[in-house]
Amino acid sequence: MLVISIFLFHIALLMSKHHSYRSFSCPFLRGNIFIIPLSLDPKSSSSSSDIIINSKSRYNLIKVLEFTAKFENGAKVEDISTALNLSRKVVRTHLNKLEKFGLVSCFEDKYKITDEGKRTLNKIRLSGF
Structure with a gap:
C-alpha cells in the first residue's frame, strides 16, 4: 500500500509541475486537487462500452x-486466435475481461456474445469507434 501511495504522489507531483501553467488542459487536475479515476469494481457506474x-x-x-x-x-479460442492473428493467451485474456463484464459467456469451451454484449457493440458502433 505504501508503494502505491508513493507512486501516486509522484504522478501527482509530476502532473502538477507539468501542467502548472495550464491546469485547465489536464483532465486530472481541478484547481489544486489531483483526481485519479480508479475503478476496480466491474459493476461500477461506468458502462461496458x-x-x-x-x-x-x-x-x-x-x-x-x-x-x-x-x-x-x-x-472457440483457437478460431478467434487464428482469424484475428492474435496469440491464444491474448485472446483468453480479452475473453476473460469481456466475460467479467458480462459481454460474453462461455459454454463448453465456446464463447458467445450476450445481449449486453450486443447492446455494447451497437453503442460502440454508433459512437463511431
Whole structure:
C-alpha cells in the first residue's frame, strides 16, 4: 500500500509541475486537487462500452467481441486466435475481461456474445469507434 501511495504522489507531483501553467488542459487536475479515476469494481457506474473504449487494448477487445457476435453457437479460442492473428493467451485474456463484464459467456469451451454484449457493440458502433 505504501508503494502505491508513493507512486501516486509522484504522478501527482509530476502532473502538477507539468501542467502548472495550464491546469485547465489536464483532465486530472481541478484547481489544486489531483483526481485519479480508479475503478476496480466491474459493476461500477461506468458502462461496458466505456470500459472497452478506455482500455489500452480496445481495438482487439472490440474485434474479439465482433468475432463472437458472428457465431450463434459460439466461437472457440483457437478460431478467434487464428482469424484475428492474435496469440491464444491474448485472446483468453480479452475473453476473460469481456466475460467479467458480462459481454460474453462461455459454454463448453465456446464463447458467445450476450445481449449486453450486443447492446455494447451497437453503442460502440454508433459512437463511431
